[in-house]
Each structure stands twice: as C-alpha cells, then as structure tokens.
Amino acid sequence: MSISPTPLTVGQAEPRLPQLHVVDVRTPGEFASGHLPGAVNVPLDRIRKNLSDLRGSASPLLLVCASGPRSEKAVAELAVHGIAAESLAGGTRAWAAAGHPLEFPPGPVRAIWGMERQVRFTAGALVLLGLALGLLVHPAFQLLSAGIAGGLVFSALTDTCGMAALLGRLPFNRRGTSPHA
Numbered sequence: 001m002s003i004s005p006t007p008l009t010v011g012q013a014e015p016r017l018p019q020l021h022v023v024d025v026r027t028p029g030e031f032a033s034g035h036l037p038g039a040v041n042v043p044l045d046r047i048r049k050n051l052s053d054l055r056g057s058a059s060p061l062l063l064v065c066a067s068g069p070r071s072e073k074a075v076a077e078l079a080v081h082g083i084a085a086e087s088l089a090g091g092t093r094a095w096a097a098a099g100h101p102l103e104f105p106p107g108p109v110r111a112i113w114g115m116e117r118q119v120r121f122t123a124g125a126l127v128l129l130g131l132a133l134g135l136l137v138h139p140a141f142q143l144l145s146a147g148i149a150g151g152l153v154f155s156a157l158t159d160t161c162g163m164a165a166l167l168g169r170l171p172f173n174r175r176g177t178s179p180h181a
Helices: 010-019 028-032 048-055 069-080 091-097 115-136 139-158 162-167
Strands: 021-024 061-064 085-087
Touching (some): 010 091, 048 069, 069 085, 115 139, 115 162, 139 162
16 A cells, blocks of 8 residues: 555545554544444554554554544654555544444443543633633733643644643553553
C-alpha cells in the first residue's frame, strides 16, 4: 500500500477490511468505547515506540482515530520512517455513522469521554476557574483564562493540541487492552 495523500472513505475501506491491519491511534479509554473490528490500539504518542511492529506488518496498515486528524498525523509520522499507511476519513465516527459495527472489549463497559470532550471540559473549567479567582482573589488570576484562550487559538492554527497530549497521559486514558502499551 502506498502512502495516500487522501484518506480512504468508509466505502473504500469496508470491503478491504479483512486484508488490512487496522491500527487505532486513540487513547486506550477511547479505544475501549468502540473500535473497528480487529483493530489494535497503538496510541498516537506511542507510534514511534512501535515502529518495528508496524513496519513488520504482513498486511497494509489502515490507521484510525475518532474523526481523522490523529490518524492522518500518524500516517505522516510513519511516512517519515518509510512505513506506508493510509488513514480512514472521518474515523470511527464515520464508520459507525455508516452503520458498520464496532467491537468492544469484554466485560462491563464504563462511560468514556472522547478526547475532544475532555479537552472542552478541561479548557472550560480552567477558564471559569481563572475568572472566578480573578474576581474573588486577585485580578492576576485572569491570566489563566487568557492563557487557555491563547492555547485554544494556537491549537486551532497549528492543528495540534497540547492539552489533549497531556490528558492522554492521565491514568484513566491509559487503561485498556492495548497489546502495545
């Protein structure tokens, strides 16, 4: 499989799924909330640690995340190391929206917040905290809110998210059944 500048659509990927090695680059917690059949979990921040396993795959690689951007970043990272891979356009959300099944780990399923929801909650809570402390304690605490706002603007401009990277390292985002943990 060559490195594709255009991600595969769900319609293109679905008939090829049995021939693909599907790698989900979300956090283990997100992976546990439902993933493509047969997918293995290699979180984006662990791609480099798993280069030899990914390079040794006998099947073409299809990388998947929640909506597409993280898997596209992983495809670019693998390309730097000479590993061919493709991304699924729209990610797991598009797969499920097209009516295709998701797999879940065995046992009880607990509520998992997606990374985007975790980032929105954390950013909002920090902005409110900065505003409250600025009003009740000292106006300098409003700089916390300004810093979060600046981080969100930077995140949008660069299509990166430092807060997501930090949240992905928390223990509840590390739980899961990843063979590459």
